[in-house]
Amino acid sequence: MPVQTIATTPYDDQKPGTSGLRKKVRVFQQPGYAENFVQSVFDSLEGFAGQTLVVGGDGRYLNRDVIQIVLKMAAANGFGRVIVGQGGILSTPAASHLIRASGAFGGLVLSASHNPGGPDEDFGIKYNVGNGGPAPEKVTDAIHARTLTIDQYRISDDSDVDIDSVGTAKMGDMAVEVVDPVALYADLMESLFDFAAIRAMIAGGFTLAFDSMSAVTGPYAIEIIERRLGAPAGTVMNGTPLPDFGHHHPDPNLVHAKELYNRLMADDAPDFGAASDGDGDRNLIIGRHSYVTPSDSLAVLAANAHLAPGYVAGLKGIARSMPTSGAADRVAQKLGVPLYETPTGWKFFGNLLDAGMATICGEESAGTGSDHVREKDGIWAVLLWLNILAVRKQSVAAIMADHWATYGRNYYARHDYESIAKDKADALMAALRSKLDSLPGTTNSGGTIAAADDFAYTDPTDGSVSRNQGVRILFTDGSRVVFRLSGTGTEGATLRVYIERYVPVGGDLGMETGDALAPLIAAAQEVADIAGFTGMEAPSVIT
Numbered sequence: 001m002p003v004q005t006i007a008t009t010p011y012d013d014q015k016p017g018t019s020g021l022r023k024k025v026r027v028f029q030q031p032g033y034a035e036n037f038v039q040s041v042f043d044s045l046e047g048f049a050g051q052t053l054v055v056g057g058d059g060r061y062l063n064r065d066v067i068q069i070v071l072k073m074a075a076a077n078g079f080g081r082v083i084v085g086q087g088g089i090l091s092t093p094a095a096s097h098l099i100r101a102s103g104a105f106g107g108l109v110l111s112a113s114h115n116p117g118g119p120d121e122d123f124g125i126k127y128n129v130g131n132g133g134p135a136p137e138k139v140t141d142a143i144h145a146r147t148l149t150i151d152q153y154r155i156s157d158d159s160d161v162d163i164d165s166v167g168t169a170k171m172g173d174m175a176v177e178v179v180d181p182v183a184l185y186a187d188l189m190e191s192l193f194d195f196a197a198i199r200a201m202i203a204g205g206f207t208l209a210f211d212s213m214s215a216v217t218g219p220y221a222i223e224i225i226e227r228r229l230g231a232p233a234g235t236v237m238n239g240t241p242l243p244d245f246g247h248h249h250p251d252p253n254l255v256h257a258k259e260l261y262n263r264l265m266a267d268d269a270p271d272f273g274a275a276s277d278g279d280g281d282r283n284l285i286i287g288r289h290s291y292v293t294p295s296d297s298l299a300v301l302a303a304n305a306h307l308a309p310g311y312v313a314g315l316k317g318i319a320r321s322m323p324t325s326g327a328a329d330r331v332a333q334k335l336g337v338p339l340y341e342t343p344t345g346w347k348f349f350g351n352l353l354d355a356g357m358a359t360i361c362g363e364e365s366a367g368t369g370s371d372h373v374r375e376k377d378g379i380w381a382v383l384l385w386l387n388i389l390a391v392r393k394q395s396v397a398a399i400m401a402d403h404w405a406t407y408g409r410n411y412y413a414r415h416d417y418e419s420i421a422k423d424k425a426d427a428l429m430a431a432l433r434s435k436l437d438s439l440p441g442t443t444n445s446g447g448t449i450a451a452a453d454d455f456a457y458t459d460p461t462d463g464s465v466s467r468n469q470g471v472r473i474l475f476t477d478g479s480r481v482v483f484r485l486s487g488t489g490t491e492g493a494t495l496r497v498y499i500e501r502y503v504p505v506g507g508d509l510g511m512e513t514g515d516a517l518a519p520l521i522a523a524a525q526e527v528a529d530i531a532g533f534t535g536m537e538a539p540s541v542i543t
């Protein structure tokens, strides 16, 4: 196999964010841009000669081209085998499972998640380590350092491999194995959940809709929900992955999954609705006339997981990201298991899962998952919900009401201010940080501030410390407002404001979320002067 060593110069913008390197497609199309990053990943690793690499993505624009680049570079760098999803398709959780099941050294997951796709939109590359999870910070830091000094990359001269037919090909000494992206993952789901009970519920008249948002979960959802669980054809909406997601944002929230939301709020709504995102790791859950916040969903799943065969033994612990509401904390307390509060980013859960300290993890950003893989998993969350519904034989709304009556209710919302000029967003955060010490004891529309800090996390398994993970304003009644800048955007900055108020059992558990949070929303403005810094009077998205 002829290998070329190509001279290159560094790009100075290849620092991986919350979840890998995400940039505009046009940025990735610059000469050597993807190659530099992939070589920097390989240069940061040791001991992969002859080993296996998994590669696949969510099918977005550029997916197939970058897969061919990865194959040629993996061959030139000495990998022994690359496993590729047929057509270049692998959902993020399926990629995680494949890495673990095949004993791979690691994997490259090609996605920009919920960000839009197409020639003018976003692309991304993320490296996952051998446990199937996103590379921890020490690895992403090493990759970033290498991107700043890289001066050459290695690539095979071979022609493209056919990735559309299942089978094995050779590129030099390296085997290229093209696999069915769905079957292995669907089998894993079948091993965790009571498919017979769910099938019986559906056969008995339970109705549902699943919106794949023209993204990667289409083939997975059709196989699992329609074929294996017997839901009628058409239950899966937008089930064909498209390179531009049909011009939509594949983001399962109330703005971008409006079609599904409207269906679930209609008079003739199905019993259950769900959606997933571009790469299949997020989920949206809506019962008939009843939206479930991701934070509440995590809490309900944790409280009821023992009803599914895969979790009958109970949970070892629950982990949530810091901005996620404290609803899961109350479940952990009742179950008598530890609760871990981590920074935003699934990579922080990996060590806890590997150490057997947590079983279920979740984030306010529509991510829930368990120790079955090392990524969050949209279809997993939907199936656990269906399993719980099949056992409890109650509606989603009834389950939510029962949950709040047992644990109290964490009213919660996230307000996103998108496309802010980066310097303005940085100035807002700097101003907030500079007054943290003077805030405790002061009073504003939200009440009296008990404490204010910038969240730092010490990983209990290896002692590594992550600082500056979000500014927290904590009120004396347990309410809080959290501010942080998104680490996944590709244009300007996005300010995320997370607002939470806890009402205990016996309090008013039936308020509209906006009403319950109004004083805290006002407090967020007062303390951070969002309008003053950004010129925006209202958030772009509320979830």
Ligand code: G16
Pocket: 018, 019, 112, 113, 114, 277, 281, 282, 344, 345, 346, 347, 363, 365, 367, 485, 486, 487, 488, 489, 496
């Ligand atoms: C990624 C991470 C999540 C994180 C989310 C939002 O999700 O895996 O852990 O919560 O981004 O992060 P940020 O608030 O920094 O934008 P995904 O689905 O985009 O891969």
